[in-house]
C-alpha cells in the first residue's frame with residue numbers, strides 16, 4: 001500500500017516562484033526516505049505539501065488516503081493527526097518541561113489524561129529522555145531538545161514522520177544520535193520517515209532511498225542511494 | 238466527552254491568559270465596568286421615565302369651562318361633538334359634565350375657609366365644566382384648541398407646557414444616555430478586541446504547535462473566545478453590585494419618589510434582578526463580539 005502518492009504536483013508561490021514542477025513520487029509504508037538537493041531546490045516545499053502547510057498549485061498529493069489538494073482548511077487537523085513533524089528549530093514551548101511539551105500534543109487533540117500519561121512516558125523513553133522528563137527546554141542541549149520534538153511527533157503513534165533538516169542545528173556527533181533514534185523508530189515502530197537534509201555524510205552512511213531534487217524537479221530516485229549519486233549525476237550532466 | 242475535555246481545557250487556558258496579561262486584562266475589565274455602570278444608569282432612567290410618562294398619561298385631562306350664560310342646548314351640542322370624537326375619532330377617552338354645584342361641593346370639602354367663603358356668596362361664582370380625557374398626550378393640544386373654538390367655551394386648559402417640558406427633558410436624557418452607552422460599548426468592544434489580539438500574538442508559538450499536532454480549529458479558537466467572555470463577565474460584576482445596592486439605597490432614602498410625586502421609582506424587586514441579568518448579558522456579549530472579531534482577523538489558521 002502506498003502511504004504517499006505525489007502525482008504531477010506543481011507549487012507556484014504567489015510571487016511567481018515555481019518551487020516544485022511536475023513532481024511525481026510514491027512512498028510505501030515503512031520506508032525511510034531522504035530528500036536532498038541544493039539550497040532553494042524545493043525540499044521544504046515538497047515536505048510542506050505533505051502536511052498541508054502548502055497546497056499544490058496543480059496535481060495531487062495524497063497522504064494516508066487524504067488528498068491534500070482538496071483538503072479544506074477546517075479539516076487539516078485530520079491529516080495532521082496521522083503524521084508527526086520535526087523541524088530544524090525544535091519548536092518547543094519554553095515554559096513547559098519535557099513531559100508537558102510532549103503531553104501538549106495529546107491535550108491539544110482532546111485525549112483523556114489517563115491515556116496521555118502512558119503514551120507520553122513511552123515516547124520520552126523511546127528518545128532516551130526518561131531521566132530529564134522534568135527539565136525545561138532551556139536546561140537541555142540542542143540534541144536533547146530535538147529528541148523532545150521527536151517524542152512529541154511520535155507520541156500519537158503516527159504512520160508518518162516528516163523531518164525538515166532535523167539535524168541542521170546540531171553538531172556531527174549529535175546528528176548521529178538523532179539519526180539512530182529515527183532509524184530505531186522506523187525499524188521498531190514501522191513508522192514511515194521522510195527527511196530533508198543537507199548532511200552528505202549522514203545520507204551516505206544510512207544507505208536509504210534518496211530523492212534528489214533540482215530546481216523543483218525530481219532529478220533522481222535511488223534505492224540505497226547516497227549523496228554521491230547526486231554529485232556524480234551532477235557531474236555527468 | 239472529547240468535546241467536554243477540549244471545553245474545560247479552553248476555559249482553563251483562557252483564565253490563565255487573563256491573569257498572565259493582568260494589566261491588559263484590567264484595562265478591558267475597567268472599561269467594561271464603566272460602560273456597564275452607565276448602561277445601568279441609562280436603564281434605571283429610561284425605565285423610570287417610562288413610569289413617569291405613564292403616570293403623566295393618566296393625567297391626560299382637559300378641563301373645559303363653559304361661560305355663565307351657556308344654554309342647555311349648547312351643553313348638549315358640545316357633548317354630542319365630544320361623543321363623536323370618542324366613538325368615531327378615538328381621540329377622546331371619556332368626558333364628563335361637572336356642574337358648578339359639583340365644583341362648589343368639592344371645594345367646600347377641600348377647606349373650611351373655602352366653605353365659609355362660598356357660603357357667604359349668594360350666587361355660585363363657579364362655572365359649569367366638562368372634564369375631557371384624551372387617549373394620547375399628543376392629542377392634548379389639538380383637542381384643547383378645537384374646544385376653545387366654541388363660542389360658549391370660556392377656557393380649555395390642561396397644564397400646557399409643563400407636561401411637554403417634562404417629557405422633553407426626559408427624552409433628551411434618554412437619548413443622551415443611549416448615545417453615550419453606544420459609544421462606550423464600541424470602545425469596550427475595541428479594547429477587548431485589542432486585548433485578544435495581543436494574546437493571540439503572545440501565544441503564536443503555541444497556536445502554531447497546536448495546529449501542527451492536529452488540534453481542530455475550534456479547539457484552537459475557543460480559548461480566545463472564552464477569554465473575551467471572561468473579561469466581559471468580570472467587567473459586569475461591579476456594575477451589578479452597584480446597581481443592586483445603589484438602587485435599593487436610592488429607593489429607601491427617597492421613599493420611592495424623586496423631585497415630585499409624578500416621578501415614582503419602580504420597586505427594587507424584581508426590577509434590579511432584570512437589570513443585573515441584562516448587564517451580565519451585555520457584558521459577556523460585548524466581550525465575545527470583541528474576541529470573535531480579533532480571532533477572525535488575527536488568528537490565521
Ligand SMILES: Nc1ncnc2c1ncn2[C@@H]1O[C@H](COP(=O)(O)OP(=O)(O)OP(=O)(O)O)[C@@H](O)[C@H]1O
Nearest residue numbers: 013014015017019038039040041042043044045046
Ligand atoms: N512562501 C514562499 N513564497 C515565495 N517563495 C517561496 C516561499 N517559500 C519558498 N519559496 C521559494 O521556493 C523555492 C524553494 O524553497 P524551499 O524552501 O522549498 O527550498 P529548500 O530546498 O527547502 O531550501 P533549503 O535547503 O535552503 O531549506 C526557493 O526559491 C524559495 O525562495
Ligand SMILES: [Mg+2]
Nearest residue numbers: 043044045164
Ligand atoms: Mg528547507
